[in-house]
Amino acid sequence: MAQNEAPVHAVPAGEADGAEDGAFLRIDDLVKEFGGYRAVDHVSVDIAKGEIFALLGPSGCGKSTLLRMLAGFEVPTSGRILLDGRDLASAPPYERPINMMFQSYALFPHLSVWENIAFGLKREGRPKAEIADRVEAMLKLVQLGRFAQRKPHQLSGGQQQRVALARSLARQPQLLLLDEPLGALDKKLREQTQIELVNIIEQVGVTCVMVTHDQEEAMTMAQRIAVMREGRFLQVGAPGDLYETPGSRFVADFIGNVNLMDGTLDVDAADHCVIGCGDVRHYVGHGITGTQGMAVTVALRPEKVLIGREPPQDTSHNAVRATVKEKSYFGSFTVYHLSLPSGAMLKASAANVARWRDDEITWGETVWASWSPTAQVVLTQ
Amino acid sequence: MRVRHLVPGRALVIALPMLFLLLFFLAPFFIVGKISVSEMETVTFKPVLTVVDGILTLKLKLANYAFLAADDLYLKTYLSSIQYAAATTALCLLVGYPFAYFMARARPAVQPALVMLVMLPFWTSFLLRVYAWRGLLAEGGWVADIIVGTGLDGLLLQLGLISAPGKLMHTPFSLVIGMSYTYLPFMVLPLYASLAKMDLRLLEAAADLGATPWVAFWRVTVPLSRAGIIAGSMLVFIPCIGEFVIPELLGGPETLMIGRVIWDEFFSNNDWPMASTVAVVMVLLIIVPLAVFSKYQAEAQEAAR
Numbered sequence: 001m002a003q004n005e006a007p008v009h010a011v012p013a014g015e016a017d018g019a020e021d022g023a024f025l026r027i028d029d030l031v032k033e034f035g036g037y038r039a040v041d042h043v044s045v046d047i048a049k050g051e052i053f054a055l056l057g058p059s060g061c062g063k064s065t066l067l068r069m070l071a072g073f074e075v076p077t078s079g080r081i082l083l084d085g086r087d088l089a090s091a092p093p094y095e096r097p098i099n100m101m102f103q104s105y106a107l108f109p110h111l112s113v114w115e116n117i118a119f120g121l122k123r124e125g126r127p128k129a130e131i132a133d134r135v136e137a138m139l140k141l142v143q144l145g146r147f148a149q150r151k152p153h154q155l156s157g158g159q160q161q162r163v164a165l166a167r168s169l170a171r172q173p174q175l176l177l178l179d180e181p182l183g184a185l186d187k188k189l190r191e192q193t194q195i196e197l198v199n200i201i202e203q204v205g206v207t208c209v210m211v212t213h214d215q216e217e218a219m220t221m222a223q224r225i226a227v228m229r230e231g232r233f234l235q236v237g238a239p240g241d242l243y244e245t246p247g248s249r250f251v252a253d254f255i256g257n258v259n260l261m262d263g264t265l266d267v268d269a270a271d272h273c274v275i276g277c278g279d280v281r282h283y284v285g286h287g288i289t290g291t292q293g294m295a296v297t298v299a300l301r302p303e304k305v306l307i308g309r310e311p312p313q314d315t316s317h318n319a320v321r322a323t324v325k326e327k328s329y330f331g332s333f334t335v336y337h338l339s340l341p342s343g344a345m346l347k348a349s350a351a352n353v354a355r356w357r358d359d360e361i362t363w364g365e366t367v368w369a370s371w372s373p374t375a376q377v378v379l380t381q
Numbered sequence: 382m383r384v385r386h387l388v389p390g391r392a393l394v395i396a397l398p399m400l401f402l403l404l405f406f407l408a409p410f411f412i413v414g415k416i417s418v419s420e421m422e423t424v425t426f427k428p429v430l431t432v433v434d435g436i437l438t439l440k441l442k443l444a445n446y447a448f449l450a451a452d453d454l455y456l457k458t459y460l461s462s463i464q465y466a467a468a469t470t471a472l473c474l475l476v477g478y479p480f481a482y483f484m485a486r487a488r489p490a491v492q493p494a495l496v497m498l499v500m501l502p503f504w505t506s507f508l509l510r511v512y513a514w515r516g517l518l519a520e521g522g523w524v525a526d527i528i529v530g531t532g533l534d535g536l537l538l539q540l541g542l543i544s545a546p547g548k549l550m551h552t553p554f555s556l557v558i559g560m561s562y563t564y565l566p567f568m569v570l571p572l573y574a575s576l577a578k579m580d581l582r583l584l585e586a587a588a589d590l591g592a593t594p595w596v597a598f599w600r601v602t603v604p605l606s607r608a609g610i611i612a613g614s615m616l617v618f619i620p621c622i623g624e625f626v627i628p629e630l631l632g633g634p635e636t637l638m639i640g641r642v643i644w645d646e647f648f649s650n651n652d653w654p655m656a657s658t659v660a661v662v663m664v665l666l667i668i669v670p671l672a673v674f675s676k677y678q679a680e681a682q683e684a685a686r
Contacts, residue, residue: 073585093588106586110604119600120590171591 023082024049024207025070025175030079032065032231039065041231042079047224052201052208054222056215058254062231063211067177070209071100083175094123099173103180105164107152113163114139114148120171138166141200158189165197169204176201178210182217194220215255219243227251243301248381252299257335259300259346260379265290274317275378279340283317285373290380297379304375305348307336307361312370319370322346324363336361338369410664417657418442426654445658455642455659459666462639465553465628466621469560473568473617474610476561481572481609482602485579496573499566507563511630514559518549518631525549544635551633559631560621567620568613575609576602608677615674619667639663 023046032040040062047053055063068074070081072093081088088096099120107116117138121131139145142162152160161182168176181197182190198221201208212218218225219239226236227250235247246252249260263277268290275282275298282298290296306312312319322338325345331352338346348369361367418441419426431438449455484495502510517524528534529547537543542554549555579602587597603610625640632638639659646656 071585071589073588093585094591094593098589100586100589102582102586102589106580106582108583108586108601110601110607119587119592123591123596167590 023047024051024084025209026080026082027066027070028080028082030066030069030081031077032062032069032074033077038231040069040076043231043233044079045226045233045236047207047209049207050202050205051224052198052210052222054218054225055209055211055228056218056225056254057213057228059213061228063213063228064179066228067100067179067209067211070175071098071177072096097174098177099168099171099175100177100179101164101168101181104184105152105160107160107163107167109152112149112151113144113155116152116163117167117170120167124171134170138170141169141203142166157185158193161185161193165200169200169206173206176206176208178208180212181210183212183214190217191220197221219255227254245377246299246379249297249299249379252377252379257302257347257349259302259305261298261300261344263296263298265292265294265296268292272373273378279342279344280320281317282376283373284376284378288378288380294380299377299379300346300371300375302335302347302349303333303351305346305369305371307338307348307350307367307369309361309365309367311368315368318373318375319368320346322367322369324361324365324367327361327363336367338367410661413657414661416653417445417655417661419654421652421654442654445655446662448655449658449662455662458637458639458642459662461637462622462663463666465556465560465636465638466618466624468553468557469564469621470568470614470618472557472561473565474614477565477568477572477613478610480565481569481576484569484573485576492577496570499569499573502566508626511559511563511627514555514562514631515550518555518558520547520550551631551636553632553636556628556632556636556638559627560624563627564617564621567616571612571616572606572609575606575612579605611674611677615670618670622667623663 025047027043027045027047030040030043031038043062043066045053055066057063065074069076070088072088072091076089083097088098108119111119114135117135118131121134126134135148136145139148142165144159144162144166147155147159147163152163155163161184165181178197182193185193194217210218210222222239224236224238225242227234227242229250235242235251237245242251242255246255246258252258253260261277261280261282263275263280263282265273265288266276266281267274268287270287272286273284273288273290275284275296277298284298288296311321320340322340324336325339326337328335328337333349333351335347335349338348340346346369415429416426419429420440420442421427427440429440431440480499484492484499487495516522519525525547528537528549534543534546534549537549537554538546542557543549543552583601583605584594584597587601588594592600623640623643624638625644628636628638628641629644632641643656643659643663646652646659650656
């Protein structure tokens, strides 16, 4: 094995020309059944080299099963996993060039930090001096040099997380798997660590698949996200695409906060459409593929709803009178829960750009809510 | 306020087992110790402490200890007791580890039943179970038939565990078999306890880092069950050293065990001071591994925190 000059670089050069079409990891029509239950249901995706890809979904959606198949802990019922052009189907976990950072880390409690990181390197039978160099480089990468001789239980949660990362990167895996990487940390620490983790992964340049149920975590860390439900990919896309153009009610609702309004398609022209939703008539600035009279759902993000005491210029579309029922102050923004004439609720959020306002809208007031024709997304499923 | 109320209760709870140990371990041990340095009269002992004419006299007869050190029969017996106890411990570990391992990895629903099965033999008289081995190992017993039939007795002969081919009873072999059989549950249960609470994701982590199942077993499973190995070994080793009934029933003339020596001194020679001396030295011998055990126990508890 060639001595690596820069020990933190994870992917050995020269092996990269396996996939001609840019897919480094190809998941091809993968199925996993437990008894009669299909945990992963015909999933296919191509992941590029160096990409951070997140599997996002509620618990039981099959995301962990998919990750465990990549690691080799579960055998697929059918389908293929190709890494750099090589089919991994028959390889047991200990023969795959893949390492995983486990949920709550699974650090070896009887070994020191140093020995935990060296564990994988020793299995490769590398010379002692090389192992020591590599462990030192890893300790430096995660800034834990001072803690090398500690046992895992003597470390804080954040330090354990960094040991787990160092251990999973030590063998220079071609693919890094992260299972709920920050799930065990408290909120403040999680936000710091998200950025730190991405920086380290990008510095190392390793391709990464992560599993999370936390949409903020997925959106902060991943370049692309697959939203999973009942074993299937509902939508795959960049965080911004998923947020601004969700393809289904589930995705719109799962990612971020949203108002979902059921209605019927009244006018469907080439450059616009009109949807009637009880209290509101939506004018949407683009056409959709649908037939008049079909049932659709309009998704409207709360931050795209403007509220004010004065009626907007045109009250025939995209505007509604409402009463403030609840007001939740979040510091940087405030969410107003508005009651529409029919009794339906509409959420609107407003950024708190000023420190203090005398004329703040408050409980019980009647206000106008309005939005632009580009604010909505029309969902047909 | 609450804490102040708690403190006397706490002391009481700790005091109870302490009192028990004081009454039923330390006090009897002290009496045995006293007998070991007393001089024998025809029926009773001469008192160790006497007050004559206002002079307090402490009279310790150390001749028994000197005799114990001088006569190498005792030394040999101690050594062979330790040997048999160690052999029994090793055999129990060899049989008990896989036993406990498969129990701990069985489906959770059947594990309580398996634990019950390990303890089931305790429901039959210990004496009967040991006596049964005489039938199994005697000539014509079916265990003996299997061993002789497969030629295993040749191997045992080479190992020095039996002295003549085909003759299994009253040998070191039958003694170690009997003790291992009797004490196996004491090995299995602590091993099972430590293996069952192991986090199986650690084995996945080991596999993920390139360890084959065999390597993962030696590098992760075994070190993590160390507390169970030590506890089980102590629970087998310590009672085996002083074992009397099993050597009496299954042992032979050449299987020297300290328990039999104590019996002989007490009941054949009626030399209570000598018997007590042998017993005191045995307790001191056992305290050493016990201290090692409790040291590891404390370390393990420290690590678990």
